[in-house]
Amino acid sequence: MNTISRGFTGRRPGDVKLPPGQYLEHGFPVLQTGPTPSVRTATWTFTITTETGETRRWDWKQFTALPSEDITVDIHCVTQWSKLATQWRGVSVDTLLDGVTTDAGYVMARSYGGYTTNLPLPDLRDGQAWVAYEYDRKPLRPEHGGPARLLVPHLYFWKSAKWVTGLDLMPTDSRGFWERLGYHDYGDPWREQRYQGD
Amino acid sequence: MARAAVPGRLISGPRPWLVATIKATTDETATARTLVVDVPGWPGHLPGQHADVRLTAEDGYSAQRSYSIASAPEAGRLEFTVQRLDDGEVSPYLAGIAEPGDRFDLRGPIGGWFTWSPESAQPLLLLAGGSGLVPLMSMIRAHRAAKSEVPIGLIYSVRSPSDVIYASELSERTLSSPLSLTLLYTRSAHRGVPPGRINAAVIAASAFPPDTAPDIFVCGPSGFVEAATSLLVEAGHAPATIKTERFGPTGT
Numbered sequence: 001m002n003t004i005s006r007g008f009t010g011r012r013p014g015d016v017k018l019p020p021g022q023y024l025e026h027g028f029p030v031l032q033t034g035p036t037p038s039v040r041t042a043t044w045t046f047t048i049t050t051e052t053g054e055t056r057r058w059d060w061k062q063f064t065a066l067p068s069e070d071i072t073v074d075i076h077c078v079t080q081w082s083k084l085a086t087q088w089r090g091v092s093v094d095t096l097l098d099g100v101t102t103d104a105g106y107v108m109a110r111s112y113g114g115y116t117t118n119l120p121l122p123d124l125r126d127g128q129a130w131v132a133y134e135y136d137r138k139p140l141r142p143e144h145g146g147p148a149r150l151l152v153p154h155l156y157f158w159k160s161a162k163w164v165t166g167l168d169l170m171p172t173d174s175r176g177f178w179e180r181l182g183y184h185d186y187g188d189p190w191r192e193q194r195y196q197g198d
Numbered sequence: 199m200a201r202a203a204v205p206g207r208l209i210s211g212p213r214p215w216l217v218a219t220i221k222a223t224t225d226e227t228a229t230a231r232t233l234v235v236d237v238p239g240w241p242g243h244l245p246g247q248h249a250d251v252r253l254t255a256e257d258g259y260s261a262q263r264s265y266s267i268a269s270a271p272e273a274g275r276l277e278f279t280v281q282r283l284d285d286g287e288v289s290p291y292l293a294g295i296a297e298p299g300d301r302f303d304l305r306g307p308i309g310g311w312f313t314w315s316p317e318s319a320q321p322l323l324l325l326a327g328g329s330g331l332v333p334l335m336s337m338i339r340a341h342r343a344a345k346s347e348v349p350i351g352l353i354y355s356v357r358s359p360s361d362v363i364y365a366s367e368l369s370e371r372t373l374s375s376p377l378s379l380t381l382l383y384t385r386s387a388h389r390g391v392p393p394g395r396i397n398a399a400v401i402a403a404s405a406f407p408p409d410t411a412p413d414i415f416v417c418g419p420s421g422f423v424e425a426a427t428s429l430l431v432e433a434g435h436a437p438a439t440i441k442t443e444r445f446g447p448t449g450t
Binding site for chain 2: 030113
């Protein structure tokens with residue numbers, strides 16, 4: 001039951017349908033826990049590690065030679081802003097997982113700088129997730145996660161790990177950085193799963 | 199870094215919506231207002247955490263925003279300082295229309311990373327841009343409440359002297375319990391003092407040196423945080439010792 005705040009009228013977003021508790025943002029806020037890491041494409045690698053320890057690794061040149069896609073999606077941050085029709089270019093996680101044999105149900109995404117976040121593996125498949133390296137037709141800027149970040153737009157945006165460098169496939173779920181600090185394990189914006197217990 | 203275990207329930211405990219009632223308001227500047235609210239059931243917080251605020255109109259329309267907590271931890275009561283944004287939806291209400299007795303929904307505390315533990319033995323170095331001072335003020339107040347003896351320093355960048363929030367409390371703290379305060383005015387300063395932004399000379403003169411391994415917290419607009427953290431890293435501070443919180447969008 002909401003408390004009515006006397007004199008509050010608010011500003012309706014019009015016809016835009018946003019997840020509960022979100023507002024429309026036109027800029028692109030930056031949220032991160034520490035200094036922006038300096039990640040050079042000359043030494044950048046991206047590694048998929050299966051639950052049996054098998055690895056598949058790309059350097060920047062190999063990665064950017066993979067088939068890529070243009071992606072236009074709405075993004076939703078747990079700090080209540082949503083940004084509509086953001087434009088990215090990147091490699092589908094389906095492409096990265098093609099030919100990888102795994103029974104894993106979960107993934108830990110790992111980033112330069114030590115950030116981690118956990119996701120169910122099915123949420124990264126079937127055209128739902130990418131490793132993106134362009135935003136608005138330009139190389140992804142460091143403060144937005146460049147040279148490459150995970151892009152999983154159907155979950156709150158902390159799941160879209162900036163400066164991503166690998167995916168570890170896991171048989172059982174395990175919590176990442178924000179998930180250990182009280183944020184939701186799954187993070188569906190349409191069900192407003194911001195914090196543990198939501 | 200030696201740190202006591204942080205109270206787990208304040209990081210991952212349940213966060214039901216609670217009813218906040220405004221007890222008092224104080225205008226800090228022309229555009230920033232402090233709200234003191236009573237919140238029955240509020241468990242207290244860790245310095246640096248924030249809370250989610252939900253305003254609901256008569257017809258049921260509601261809007262949520264996150265606000266940093268300015269007060270030292272206390273059960274059942276907290277303070278926010280809200281910067282009024284001209285194009286904002288929630289801040290013009292909280293920093294303009296709302297009066298003592300008005301109520302809203304609130305949940306928290308939220309965030310377990312950008313938090314200072316009064317048990318820390320390291321010097322505490324705070325860098326604030328504009329209203330980014332708010333969560334750092336909770337640390338400054340908690341430092342006093344806990345009678346912490348670790349050195350505490352604040353580098354605070356604002357546009358002009360009239361934008362300084364908590365001005366009298368800060369100047370009092372530089373006298374009564376040593377807070378080393380460095381004020382930077384980016385647009386207009388006092389007579390005889392040129393305006394300037396944070397730079398390597400300010401870090402060299404005012405920040406605790408890297409070999410003292412300070413706990414470092416940086417909060418403010420994205421551009422300020424980016425500049426300050428780059429300077430700190432260039433000055434030799436380990437990136438892992440620097441915790442940041444940002445607000446406001448970048449252009450792209």
